[in-house]
Amino acid sequence: MNLETIKALPGRYCNSLHTYSRWLTREVNIGDVPMGGNNPIRIQSMTTTDTMDTAGTVAQTIRMVEAGCDYVRITAPSVKEAQNLAEIKKQLRQKGYSVPLVADIHFTPNAAEVAARIVEKVRINPGNYADKKRFNELVYTEAEYQNELERIFKKFTPLVNICKEYGTAMRIGTNHGSLSDRIMSQYGDTPRGMVESAMEFIRMCESLNYYNLVISMKSSNPQVMVQAYRMLVETMVAEGMNYPLHLGVTEAGDGEDGRIKSAVGIGTLLEDGLGDTVRVSLTEEPEFEAPVAIALVERYSSRAKEERQKAKGTSIGAEDLSPFTFHLSPSLHSPYEYKKRETYEANAFIGGSMVPRVVIDLSAKNLKDPAILADAGYLYSPLLDKYSMADQSVDFVYLADELPSFTFPGNLKKLYNYKTWSFLIDKKNCHPVFGLEEYHASVEKDTALNLVKIKAIDLETQAFKQLVFDETLVFVLETDATHGMADQRECFFYLKKNGIDVPVIVRRSYAFNGARRDERVVESAISNQSSIAKSSISALRSTDSITELQLYAATDFGALLFDGFGDGIWIDAPEIPSKIVTSTAFGILQATRSRISKTEYISCPSCGRTLFDLQITTQMIRSRTSHLKGLKIGIMGCIVNGPGEMADADYGYVGAGPDKITLYRGKEVVKKNVSAALALDELIGIIKNDGNWIEPETILA
Numbered sequence: 008m009n010l011e012t013i014k015a016l017p018g019r020y021c022n023s024l025h026t027y028s029r030w031l032t033r034e035v036n037i038g039d040v041p042m043g044g045n046n047p048i049r050i051q052s053m054t055t056t057d058t059m060d061t062a063g064t065v066a067q068t069i070r071m072v073e074a075g076c077d078y079v080r081i082t083a084p085s086v087k088e089a090q091n092l093a094e095i096k097k098q099l100r101q102k103g104y105s106v107p108l109v110a111d112i113h114f115t116p117n118a119a120e121v122a123a124r125i126v127e128k129v130r131i132n133p134g135n136y137a138d139k140k141r142f143n144e145l146v147y148t149e150a151e152y153q154n155e156l157e158r159i160f161k162k163f164t165p166l167v168n169i170c171k172e173y174g175t176a177m178r179i180g181t182n183h184g185s186l187s188d189r190i191m192s193q194y195g196d197t198p199r200g201m202v203e204s205a206m207e208f209i210r211m212c213e214s215l216n217y218y219n220l221v222i223s224m225k226s227s228n229p230q231v232m233v234q235a236y237r238m239l240v241e242t243m244v245a246e247g248m249n250y251p252l253h254l255g256v257t258e259a260g261d262g263e264d265g266r267i268k269s270a271v272g273i274g275t276l277l278e279d280g281l282g283d284t285v286r287v288s289l290t291e292e293p294e295f296e297a298p299v300a301i302a303l304v305e306r307y308s309s310r311a312k313e314e315r316q317k318a319k320g321t322s323i324g325a326e327d328l329s330p331f332t333f334h335l336s337p338s339l340h341s342p343y344e345y346k347k348r349e350t351y352e353a354n355a356f357i358g359g360s361m362v363p364r365v366v367i368d369l370s371a372k373n374l375k376d377p378a379i380l381a382d383a384g385y386l387y388s389p390l391l392d393k394y395s396m397a398d399q400s401v402d403f404v405y406l407a408d409e410l411p412s413f414t415f416p417g418n419l420k421k422l423y424n425y426k427t428w429s430f431l432i433d434k435k436n437c438h439p440v441f442g443l444e445e446y447h448a449s450v451e452k453d454t455a456l457n458l459v460k461i462k463a464i465d466l467e468t469q470a471f472k473q474l475v476f477d478e479t480l481v482f483v484l485e486t487d488a489t490h491g492m493a494d495q496r497e498c499f500f501y502l503k504k505n506g507i508d509v510p511v512i513v514r515r516s517y518a519f520n521g522a523r524r525d526e527r528v529v530e531s532a533i534s535n536q537s538s539i540a541k542s543s544i545s546a547l548r549s550t551d552s553i554t555e556l557q558l559y560a561a562t563d564f565g566a567l568l569f570d571g572f573g574d575g576i577w578i579d580a581p582e583i584p585s586k587i588v589t590s591t592a593f594g595i596l597q598a599t600r601s602r603i604s605k606t607e608y609i610s611c612p613s614c615g616r617t618l619f620d621l622q623i624t625t626q627m628i629r630s631r632t633s634h635l636k637g638l639k640i641g642i643m644g645c646i647v648n649g650p651g652e653m654a655d656a657d658y659g660y661v662g663a664g665p666d667k668i669t670l671y672r673g674k675e676v677v678k679k680n681v682s683a684a685l686a687l688d689e690l691i692g693i694i695k696n697d698g699n700w701i702e703p704e705t706i707l708a
């Protein structure tokens with residue numbers, strides 16, 4: 008199969024795997040800010056105040072609108088909070104804010120029925136709308152399953168009727184961590200179970216002639232989330248549906264980790280044209296979420312335009328569901344399960360079953376100073392004349408044509424441009440990087456590793472076809488395309504289809520020019536008449552280059568890694584400090600769970616149910632456990648949703664009441680109602696008793 012044939016193949020879950028093309032969904036009315044259809048991708052977030060604190064909730068909502076939110080969600084845990092939404096809405100309208108409000112409902116149909124008469128949209132969780140989660144392993148006969156559905160239909164119908172009467176929209180928001188016992192019994196804790204959980208409720212709505220729906224498939228594991236959304240789209244298309252998609256990764260955490268984890272999930276879907284609204288969920292103040300969501304989304308307003316120009320005025324085909332009829336061969340691409348592309352192990356170091364390797368470019372740094380290797384994760388001690396390495400020490404540094412004047416650590420490999428490499432007297436741990444033609448013309452090759460740079464355009468050349476795959480060869484895959492992820496994915500399809508098992512390092516280059524670049528994004532937002540309100544332009548401007556690198560690299564590399572593509576990653580970003588480039592690379596590998604180098608925190612963004620200060624608590628827990636590589640710790644604000652939402656965490660720290668923390672091992676309660684002052688020590692004690700504790704220490708190279 009040649010590259011042109013591969014380019015012509017449409018995907019199963021999106022309009023095109025090759026050209027940026029947004030999936031056209033049904034337009035849904037939410038107050039006076041419609042979603043889906045040809046509307047811009049909307050931005051939203053959720054308040055963290057107590058819903059009974061009217062003044063606080065109004066003030067926070069206004070800050071969120073100023074930061075760029077098109078919709079604001081507020082929790083309504085019971086009827087009294089649902090009723091107070093009327094006062095919150097009244098005060099917002101009096102202050103001139105017409106932002107549509109969304110009530111967040113778990114477990115309480117009566118609160119939903121009150122809220123649906125007041126706000127513009129209600130969010131229900133199909134896993135707990137009419138079910139108490141019992142975590143029981145139940146077995147249902149076909150008849151019992153149907154009876155359950157009928158019971159839920161009776162409970163759910165009044166809400167649908169109210170929504171129809173009041174013109175209220177509804178989000179059917181499935182969460183991976185809170186599937187009903189019924190769904191768990193039939194499908195398990197799987198993307199298919201998540202899809203079916205929503206489909207049951209969608210079918211009920213349609214049987215009542217109610218279509219004002221938005222759907223979400225969230226998980227704290229971005230890979231599960233991506234698979235579930237893809238499967239949802241394919242399932243909806245098969246049933247003739249095209250409801251708008253609300254994208255989000257739950258419990259993403261804070262800071263760099265939270266941004267990267269959100270971007271690998273949300274960005275991967277946006278790359279394939281999926282998504283009508285985005286909520287980035289950070290354990291930070293909610294007004295910090297919108298600029299991140301805006302930066303993720305705005306990348307596509309200019310891309311759509313460029314792809315349209317490239318297509319010379321032809322329609323990009325979002326109008327028709329028919330492209331979904333062709334399926335890529337599952338051996339070429341299975342979008343619903345992770346399977347790493349099979350490659351050989353080159354020099355017992357890269358490819359095969361090895362973790363993805365990390366390359367950074369230090370060629371422009373001061374190579375007279377050994378301390379510069381701290382940027383690559385190697386700390387130099389002048390006293391001992393020794394380096395120490397850690398879990399985030401890179402595998403290769405690219406030095407181009409620059410020669411360092413100090414000795415490198417033995418386990419760090421140096422990459423040189425071929426000509427410079429050929430003149431080296433001591434080539435130990437040094438490997439050449441070639442252009443394709445240069446590789447053929449070279450008189451000397453390395454006996455260990457030869458890296459050859461390729462792009463999509465090279466794949467059908469004689470030079471490429473004449474390559475001998477001798478297990479020292481590793482490709483460095485580059486791209487100049489605007490829709491670069493898809494361009495590189497095509498290359499992987501090509502390699503796979505043609506049985507080429509050479510390991511591939513994916514390389515992407517990012518040019519940032521500080522404020523001037525940010526201005527370009529702002530200009531693009533304005534000229535594309537995006538959803539961004541004038542008031543939010545300042546928020547957009549505040550997205551700095553470092554954040555943009557984290558978001559864009561996480562999107563571009565994450566989307567490929569989720570599909571099993573890539574034996575190494577190489578981020579080029581000359582304007583960004585190398586230390587940040589290194590931590591971004593390891594953050595992406597951690598978020599895609601392809602190389603674990605640190606503790607993972609699954610912390611909720613907090614809301615009106617939260618029982619302690621999540622930001623402070625998360626920092627406190629992080630400060631004592633951040634060396635526990637590979638452990639997943641859930642930090643949840645409430646006992647109502649927390650245990651379900653923390654999904655596959657190894658340990659959980661969950662608010663159970665004022666100054667009461669309940670500690671979990673997986674889904675098992677280990678200690679109930681511990682005072683907050685003692686809870687972290689108790690948690691560490693449990694980890695120690697389980698044999699999962701290690702003392703913080705540095706590993707010497």
Ligand code: SF4
Nearest residue numbers: 611613614617644645
């Ligand atoms: S887990 Fe956190 S965000 Fe979710 S409902 Fe509880 S407090 Fe709110």
